[in-house]
Amino acid sequence: MVLLQKKKVVIIQATPSGRKALITGMPFFNEFGEVEFVLSYSYEVAELLVIQEYMKELEYEMSLAKEELSLLRKENLIIEGLTIENRSTRVAFETARNAATLDVPVVLYGESGTGKSTMAKVIHNESTRKDGPYIEIDCETTPEAMFERELFGGEFEDKETGLLTLSRGGSLYLKGIDKLSLHLQGKLAKVLKERKYTPTNTETALPLETRLISSSESTLTEAVSEKTFHQDLYYMLHIVPIHLKPLRERKEDLSALITNYLNRYSTAYNTAKKLSDDLFKQLLLLQWDGNISELKNVMERLVVQSPSNIIIIKDLPPEYRKEISEDLSIIHLEGRTLPSILEDVEMKVLRDAQERYRTTTEIAKFLGISQPSVVRKLKKYTDIE
Template identity: 40%
Template sequence: MTEWDEYKTLLHSLQEDILVTNTDGTIVKVSEATGKVYDVDVDDLMGRSVYDLEKEGLFTPLATPMVIESKERVTFVQTVADGKKLLVTGLPVFDEEGELFRVVSYSHDVTELMEIKSGMEEMTVEMERVRKELNRLKNQSEEKFIGKSDGMRKVLAIADQVAGVDANVLLLGESGVGKTQLANMIHDKSERREGPFIEVNCGAIPEALFEAELFGYEGGSFTGATKGGRKGFAEMASGGTLFLDEVGELSLQNQVKVLKLIQKKSFYPVGGRKELQSDFRLISATNRQLDKSVEQKQFREDLYFRLNVVPIIIPPLRERKEDITPLIHSFLDHFTSRYNRKRVLSREVLHDLNGLEWRGNVRELINLVERLIVTSHNSIIEPDDLPDGYRKNINSYSEVNNFEESLNRTLERVEKERLARAKQKFKTTTKMAEALGISQPSVVRKLKKHRIN
């Protein structure tokens, strides 16, 4: 037996996929197992160029150019003609002068492992969607819409009417008024209620990552990308609702991308060449005045008109005082049940809370009620149980012996409070004037002075 025959016999006896090329990519040695892996005759591989075989679709990518470039061991996933996935390792072989003259590669079939990995990634995405859905339902139970006031009744009537169609909705209002909860309500009353509700916080995603988060990406499309790629929010929202919260925070560059998505309902994942379609209903929200942002060239006019098909303005809590007490009772019921603590508010606390400005709106009210349930020791919550900041604010409204401000300022506060309460109780300025003991023109002038609508 010749020396080559001995080496050849040893090579084939390993029962492993082993392939050896020279530096120009020509196959010089190959094991019999390699033919089984690629489903070809081993003799047909000898003397062939791996570059030609890649063009013919036998396998891709190649070990040879990677090893030549790095001159060290490389490991990567290779796809073969029948769709199998191989974990390939390429090794450099140097001659006596230290020059690279051979590349040896071997592989293991990891198709099943890759499928498991892909399944796990899809499961992770689905679990994230379920987590957001659970949070949505949790928030929905905590932040019920109370519509006693005229302003909220109008909002809820418009929301009910628009829920049955797929028109774009733009929710406007200060932070904490409940824009996310209203978006949820519209989704739950729509024909898409069985589909996903995908919330995208445009203000929380770094500008450089926004496209990848919205459209998804192919594996290896950028540094740090998941190898198997990832679905974006736009694809996840198909069949349901895509909610773009804080849309006014988008950069001009990302506004263009959102505009194209809305126009075509299609997109390309980052690093991808196949255009994907997504059938979603769009709801947007912002606490900014977008019309002014358009005037200041900070927001695209064409995108603004695309979003602003049906605008719904949610009034701040201070402009719907009738809703404060019902909201408090609703949140009390929720948190006493959650924490298994029986708590009620004293009349003094309930009265004082109705007199606050609530600059944090409904969200601030929720946080305060939860805090009171958790920190109070007695079943009846008294003024002393309120946090210091709230006691200070309340005292400035209700105590006549408050010497921390001027008399004129105290009188203005009292006047504003009396006017606001009269406005709640009486429907006309004439009846307000009779109750307050002043003329009707004085009522009109004072309401305008204190900006009470």
Template identity: 50%
Template sequence: MNTLFLLPNTDEEIIDTYDEDIIVTTKEGRIIKASTLSGEAYGVAPEELLGKSVYDLEAAGIFSPAITPLVLEKKKKVVLRQDTPSGRKVLITGIPLFNDRGDVEFVVSYSYDMSQLMVMKEYLENLESEMSKVKGELAHLRSQQLHIEGCVMESPSSSRALQTAIKIAQLEVPVVIHGEPGTGKTALAKFIHSQSSRRNAAFIEVNCSAIPESVFDISFTGLDREGYIGLAAGGTLVLNEIDQLSLSSQAALFKLLQQPHTARIIAISHTSIEEAVTAGHFREDLFYSLHLASIELKPLRERPDDLDQGISRFLEELNHTYNQQKAISDDLYFHLLQLSWKGNFRELRNVLERSFIESESPLIRLDDLPITYQPDSDERIGLELDGKTLPHILESVEKNVLLNAQKRYRTTTEMANILGISQPSVVRKLKKYTSTPPGGKMT
């Protein structure tokens, strides 16, 4: 039970319920109440404080400085740091209690060891850091819910591209998006437009490579400002296949873009424009004019997470479109994951839809694939379950996937990137499933 040290004429007190360092003084500075912890920080017993003057204790170096005089002077709460005789530092708070005349009658003070406060501060900082991580994760989850028509953006590289697009959408700067055909460049450009302040204005896409040089200028300016730049005023103008422009058309485009206009420019290319500049195929002045922000979309074969989700999403869309309930067989699914998909999402959807239409049963099989996509007989993984244990089946699948990947890719590093495992793991597994280690080219 807590013991409260009081002057002899004091009765019951609420203060005895607190395990805190609490002291009450009169307006003359005399200590009339002290809790069980009072004095501990100052190296004295709490009963030794009762009846003492804070001014005398300050002069003796026990209270350094005393807080009561400051509260009496300012007539408001005061917080300060005290240095105790034992070398400890405490944070003390003094609160005035007023009488009916508005004068300070008593001062209540309580203190905390600053080392404990530092622990609390560290805890709060860690908590703030954790909360920041949670907010980041929530933002990431929200971004994953953003639907980009015709493609999936859930792999690490795609998520980075999407986050960059979200940030760039708020900036009035030109953007360059490059990647192989079908990786979702135009869809990402539409997404940037939809997330920007220009979302309610025009979105104009131009295939630059299809415009003859003889009418290139007039196509953008128009006879009465009805060209592409005028139509995209206040909105977004997408210059598709800009890397296919001739040097003379690039010069004309650079001149056009230097003239006053209000369109936001997004350039799309199949190849890296920076590399094209180095090779002398793209003008430096146009490059510097456009290349203020850049986003690269990796090919689907380097985005296994997106490929997996793309197969599921497109199948779901096809079932809805054709009012069917079809599924993909396991061997077909694993085979689809191994294909190179040079046409990326566009090619994937086309192949799935052709297979969907070709299939005459609720289960789409390898034989339903277009003939050019079907594996050779020796490449078929085969998932016959009769008489086989799960480890045996998984080992068989792993072996076939690795051997098929070995035929398609030049190095074990490429295989590792596609299969989502480390390069040493690829080498170790190949040794396991082949009689001889991989050749010199597989490094």
């Protein structure tokens, strides 16, 4: 066959003893392009199967090692009040941790309840100022006249009560800085530019020895272009911008937080509640406009109000109880073979399990199949996409 085809040939051949052998023939050509020699070698198929099984076991061991490494990395990133499962959250945290040691201003962006205050505390705790004070002021809820007094202090009260003074050697977190009036934005810009401030009704300037961290629900870049935010202040604050996505876009974080708050409130109220699979899926599909604050409220209500230890969809507060069409009903059947339909179902089940469980080992236990099977199936559907 090699002589006829003048190329490498691989076949499976039966031996006189009845065994199967994989035979490979390789041609070697002379200077005239003719086959001068043929090198042939063979393996018993049984030997190849043994090698294949060995490779599968090796692949399984490697996947376990990767999972353990991933878990160890996650354990190193555990912070009270901050869940780091989603890739965008991890990027935000690593950016914050890198910026913390540089002692530069940081602006945190995100909807209300996405964890900006927690991230501000992380930055302070990871910085060289961690042993100094950490003070937070809400720019939106503090009246303008009182804000100036709170920030700078002055002769009308104890000079040490100004927040810039009280936070000396530490960090001052300006929550909702986009809500600050342009007048106060200008004053703050001057302080940052000169690196000193003068308490109200006094003449003695004090050095600025505070690290400023600020947050905003809206993009400051747009506010500058709309002339609702002081341009100089923007350039001085916007050194390291960090964006925190809403909870509805962080399914991995949401899944972990649901379990975390379920366990927390079950312990707090001396009970042992569990979520039905349908309810867990429902919670993952909700919008969570109030983000973590809203999720905490709903989880506490579920634990307190559910009559049985298994919490079901009917236990949801009325405003959250929505009918969801069964996903399987949208699978198109016409003109398709059963294996093709089953592949769609399998892919959906695996994705649902992937949203709920962190590792392929947990997914395998939940689905009642082996961990290598989970790895292969996930890789299969990832490759399809």
